[in-house]
Amino acid sequence: MPAARRDWTRESLAAGVRAGDKRALARAISLVENSDPLSYELVRDIYPETGKAYAIGVTGPPGVGKSSLISALLRHLRAQERTVGVISVDPSSPFTQGALLGDRIRLSDHFLDPGVFIRSMGTRGHLGGLAEATLQALLVLDAAGKELVFLETVGAGQGEVEVIGIADTIVLVLMPGSGDSVQALKAGIMEIPDVIAVNKMDHPAATTMVNEVRSILSLDRDRSWRPPIVLTEATRGENVPELWEKIEEHRAHLESEGGLEERRRKNLAAEVFAVASGRMKAHLERAVADDPELRRLLDEVQRRELDPLTAVREIMERVFKLDDATDGTDSR
Ligand SMILES: Nc1nc2c(ncn2[C@@H]2O[C@H](COP(=O)(O)OP(=O)(O)OP(=O)(O)O)[C@@H](O)[C@H]2O)c(=O)[nH]1
Numbered sequence: 303m304p305a306a307r308r309d310w311t312r313e314s315l316a317a318g319v320r321a322g323d324k325r326a327l328a329r330a331i332s333l334v335e336n337s338d339p340l341s342y343e344l345v346r347d348i349y350p351e352t353g354k355a356y357a358i359g360v361t362g363p364p365g366v367g368k369s370s371l372i373s374a375l376l377r378h379l380r381a382q383e384r385t386v387g388v389i390s391v392d393p394s395s396p397f398t399q400g401a402l403l404g405d406r407i408r409l410s411d412h413f414l415d416p417g418v419f420i421r422s423m424g425t426r427g428h429l430g431g432l433a434e435a436t437l438q439a440l441l442v443l444d445a446a447g448k449e450l451v452f453l454e455t456v457g458a459g460q461g462e463v464e465v466i467g468i469a470d471t472i473v474l475v476l477m478p479g480s481g482d483s484v485q486a487l488k489a490g491i492m493e494i495p496d497v498i499a500v501n502k503m504d505h506p507a508a509t510t511m512v513n514e515v516r517s518i519l520s521l522d523r524d525r526s527w528r529p530p531i532v533l534t535e536a537t538r539g540e541n542v543p544e545l546w547e548k549i550e551e552h553r554a555h556l557e558s559e560g561g562l563e564e565r566r567r568k569n570l571a572a573e574v575f576a577v578a579s580g581r582m583k584a585h586l587e588r589a590v591a592d593d594p595e596l597r598r599l600l601d602e603v604q605r606r607e608l609d610p611l612t613a614v615r616e617i618m619e620r621v622f623k624l625d626d627a628t629d630g631t632d633s634r
């Protein structure tokens with residue numbers, strides 16, 4: 303495939319991304335997925351032009367209809383001629399080729415539409431983890447001029463919400479039978495999303511699920527934004543315009559109170575710190591593994607010849623050249 307293998311330079315790739323060229327976008331996201339140094343350079347080049355796209359995170363347990371809902375939303379949005387990008391993030395890749403295939407089928411109506419770019423993304427060897435890869439991919443689609451970008455991730459634990467934590471609006475999709483997620487919401491394990499879709503409303507237990515979710519949300523009265531719950535049927539497009547309306551209302555709510563800037567500031571700061579901490583940790587683990595002297599320290603701790611915090615102090619000095627970091631007083 304000579305076209306697919308075409309050699310992109312930093313300049314041609316950035317130009318292709320800016321022009322919204324599908325091959326350039328596909329290439330750029332593959333580079334992001336593989337932590338290729340060229341992807342870092344690309345994002346550095348395009349970053350000043352980003353911040354225009356509105357990012358919508360779509361999360362929820364397996365099989366609730368996230369991809370079907372996104373596909374239905376795409377139909378609605380394309381009728382309004384809005385340009386859209388979709389990144390389906392699959393944390394369990396490479397073991398779920400099936401899910402990726404499912405996404406392709408669900409979203410296949412839109413593959414030929416020049417106003418839409420859709421991509422499933424795993425993390426084959428991505429050094430910085432899914433959250434970092436997702437952010438980079440979002441920035442690429444943002445620079446390509448997509449007005450709206452959907453980030454789909456499966457799961458409903460905190461980990462998955464972190465993957466799409468960069469999103470401006472987070473939609474949680476549930477269906478009758480998503481009891482575990484409702485429990486996670488109730489126990490505060492999962493952060494309250496901005497909009498909740500209870501999909502598969504054709505199922506008889508759908509209204510019961512809505513009532514359960516509503517009673518949990520009613521416990522939390524202090525929010526300036528009360529997450530709306532929308533019953534949907536993705537396969538028939540039922541209530542999909544209503545779901546979109548709620549997403550737009552959340553956006554308007556954020557924008558009216560200066561909350562969008564605030565949220566983005568927080569999201570980006572969290573992202574930068576998360577990536578930096580991830581790298582520090584990887585660096586530390588490598589250093590300890592490669593340095594017999596450091597491993598000796600750990601043995602001494604085990605033999606009770608050295609106390610744990612003294613070992614920490616020595617490790618910090620040796621690996622990060624930090625003095626006095628053991629008590630945490632200098633780390634704010
Ligand atoms: N009855 C019914 N089936 C639906 C509805 N929405 C989606 N489905 C079906 O549910 C199955 C899963 O849909 P997907 O859209 O792939 O769900 P998903 O949440 O993206 O799945 P993963 O990405 O694999 O977690 C498919 O067979 C859909 O046809 C709905 O509203 N009603």
Ligand SMILES: [Mg+2]
Pocket residue numbers: 368369370390404405454
């Ligand atoms: Mg899906």
